[in-house]
Amino acid sequence: MTGLLVALAATGALITGYARATGTTPPTAHASAPWWRGAVIYEIYPRSFQDSNGDGRGDLRGIEQRLGYLQWLGVDAIWIAPMYPSPQVDFGYDISNYEGVDPRFGTLADMEHLIRAAQRHHIRVILDMVLNHTSNRHPWFIAASSSRDNPKHDWYVWSDGKPGRGPNAHDGRVPPNNWVSLFGGSAWQWVPAVHQFYYHAFYRQQPDLNWRNPEVRRAMFAVMRFWLDRGVAGFRLDAVPQLFEDPKLRDERPLGGVNAFGDPILDQSRTGDLPEVHVVMRELRRLVDAYPGDRVLIGETYLPTIQDLDRWYGGARHDELQLPMDMRLGFHGDHDHLDAAAFRRRIMDAERDLHGSEPLFVFDNHDNVRSIDRYGDGVHDPMINELLGSVLLTTRATALLYYGEEIGMHTTPPTRRSEVRDPIGIRGWPKVKGRDGERTPMQWTPGPQAGFSTNPRTWLPIPADHATINVQTERADPDSQLEWYRRLIALRRSEGALRDGRLRMLNPADPNVLAYLRSGHAGGGIVVAMNCSAVARTVSLHLGDAGARRVAVETLLTNAPGLREARSLRNLTLPPYATWIARLRGRSSSSASPR
Numbered sequence: 001m002t003g004l005l006v007a008l009a010a011t012g013a014l015i016t017g018y019a020r021a022t023g024t025t026p027p028t029a030h031a032s033a034p035w036w037r038g039a040v041i042y043e044i045y046p047r048s049f050q051d052s053n054g055d056g057r058g059d060l061r062g063i064e065q066r067l068g069y070l071q072w073l074g075v076d077a078i079w080i081a082p083m084y085p086s087p088q089v090d091f092g093y094d095i096s097n098y099e100g101v102d103p104r105f106g107t108l109a110d111m112e113h114l115i116r117a118a119q120r121h122h123i124r125v126i127l128d129m130v131l132n133h134t135s136n137r138h139p140w141f142i143a144a145s146s147s148r149d150n151p152k153h154d155w156y157v158w159s160d161g162k163p164g165r166g167p168n169a170h171d172g173r174v175p176p177n178n179w180v181s182l183f184g185g186s187a188w189q190w191v192p193a194v195h196q197f198y199y200h201a202f203y204r205q206q207p208d209l210n211w212r213n214p215e216v217r218r219a220m221f222a223v224m225r226f227w228l229d230r231g232v233a234g235f236r237l238d239a240v241p242q243l244f245e246d247p248k249l250r251d252e253r254p255l256g257g258v259n260a261f262g263d264p265i266l267d268q269s270r271t272g273d274l275p276e277v278h279v280v281m282r283e284l285r286r287l288v289d290a291y292p293g294d295r296v297l298i299g300e301t302y303l304p305t306i307q308d309l310d311r312w313y314g315g316a317r318h319d320e321l322q323l324p325m326d327m328r329l330g331f332h333g334d335h336d337h338l339d340a341a342a343f344r345r346r347i348m349d350a351e352r353d354l355h356g357s358e359p360l361f362v363f364d365n366h367d368n369v370r371s372i373d374r375y376g377d378g379v380h381d382p383m384i385n386e387l388l389g390s391v392l393l394t395t396r397a398t399a400l401l402y403y404g405e406e407i408g409m410h411t412t413p414p415t416r417r418s419e420v421r422d423p424i425g426i427r428g429w430p431k432v433k434g435r436d437g438e439r440t441p442m443q444w445t446p447g448p449q450a451g452f453s454t455n456p457r458t459w460l461p462i463p464a465d466h467a468t469i470n471v472q473t474e475r476a477d478p479d480s481q482l483e484w485y486r487r488l489i490a491l492r493r494s495e496g497a498l499r500d501g502r503l504r505m506l507n508p509a510d511p512n513v514l515a516y517l518r519s520g521h522a523g524g525g526i527v528v529a530m531n532c533s534a535v536a537r538t539v540s541l542h543l544g545d546a547g548a549r550r551v552a553v554e555t556l557l558t559n560a561p562g563l564r565e566a567r568s569l570r571n572l573t574l575p576p577y578a579t580w581i582a583r584l585r586g587r588s589s590s591s592a593s594p595r
Helices: 001-011 012-020 062-067 067-073 109-120 137-143 215-229 276-289 304-314 341-354 371-375 382-393 425-430 471-475 481-495 496-502
Strands: 040-044 077-080 125-130 188-191 195-199 234-238 254-258 264-266 296-299 358-360 397-404 501-506 511-518 526-529 537-538 552-556 573-574 579-583
Touching: 040 579, 062 067, 062 109, 067 481, 109 125, 125 215, 215 276, 234 276, 276 296, 276 304, 304 341, 341 501, 341 511, 371 382, 382 397, 382 481, 382 526, 382 579, 471 481, 481 496, 481 552, 496 511, 496 526, 511 537, 526 573, 573 579
Parallel strands: 040 077, 040 397, 077 125, 125 234, 234 296, 358 397
Antiparallel strands: 188 195, 254 264, 501 511, 511 526, 526 579, 537 573, 552 579
16 A cells, blocks of 8 residues: 555645545635634544553554544544654654654554544544654664764764763763753763764753754655655644754853752753744745645744744744644643633734734643643632633634543642653652653543553553543533533534634723633624633623624523523623633524533
8 A cells, every 4th residue: 555655646646635535625714724724633642542452552543443533523633642663762752763653553554544534534634743853763863873974973963072070071071061951961962982972952862863964854854755645734843943052052041040850940042942943944834835735834832922933933924834832821830820811911912913823722732731730729620621621712723632631631640659651750750740640541431441441551540530531421411521622613613703703802901701702704703701710700791893781692602501591791690710602693593502
């Protein structure tokens, strides 16, 4: 089958067939808009989604088995975390072969079959692409570290270091600067065979590629073509702001204090978001734009300001990434809390300051404590999760979900160091427990191993709360978190105002209730109101030139029973953390009934 795919790609038939198979008018967009605009993208951590062969780990065939569920939920695309061959030091983010599939997850034929099966379910497949570094067991690095004369040596970032003594000294040389790894310790590793240090922004087993070498660019672009030719819809680019480092290897500025690993906190001005990276992003954009089907580039972009984020779109030129992640909305910091004013400000930043580009909002991923735990209070967690889902799915943005977010899965961190699988947790325990807690297996049923595997020894333990928090139980409950997310996604599909209408904040000075109007191009609109506090709030929403308080409305979705029959924007009482979504009356009725 691989030979046939390559032959078809050579004539362009495969790519054309892909666009035809996925449909020219996706359900979440107008025919003239790219499919990803307003789409729902669902991140799958392949180890943890579904085990098809009983080895206790998820795999590609397991993902295929669950495509029916994803179509029922309303997902437009899945982003699959790395499934390439890897020593698994960083669970796949240390790649040893970019053009294959790790045997733990299946085969290349399994991936090709999954792409075709997903198309039949009207779901696109996006792959994680790790451009910044490889595994130290990649053939490129094995060659590069064997000799300074090896043609691959300059494919990585090397330094002779400088004379000195200390814990990082080797043969009288120490690292060239004060850079530290994001995973703890010096960012430089000594290789005796070449008498040099190599740079690694992450684990020492993840040497950074030298993107100033044009051969590296050609090789990585070829890797991306390999997968584009096989029908993937695009890539999520891992750690992409870290592609370039200061060529003079100057020290970074200390900000004071130390992190959880005991390393000094540095400003990362020499190792992150350097100007050269945007040249590469424009080249990558030209690469994917050469393929039909609106292939997409998504960026893992933790950036401090909306102006920084705008540069990753290419500003007014719109010639870099289509969807850099806006982490400012969903990840406030170490102690996230519901803050109507902060949400309002960040949403409007994206409305005003991105030159009209489509925001990509996200609250959860495989590297962070789940949002239900970061924002939850332990009492109103289901309501808070539904509120967060409402922000994600009713604003003018592409939405990124993380598996289990829709059923209210919690973070379940290890309780003992001996249980930790993530090297970050092993190194940083007990201050840093690692990322195992947000990567536990998907909870499908209340039965053994939560329906994830037939093997009682799953790669991470099954959380005890799977008895009540699981897909099977929640599908049968019309008031469940899963049903809330499914209905929200259905509203995005059916209501043009939610899909691509303008957004205007209502009662913008209210410190507790976040409310806005999504107005359609043909008139009318949808009102969304959310109480971000633990106390019931009564509000009257002002639509300004739309008719002030006396406008009649029709409730579409709410988790506040007292608002199901609401007919006015006056004197609305929202219980703690409640959400209310309504249509301005007089428009066509929706198939979705008030919850």
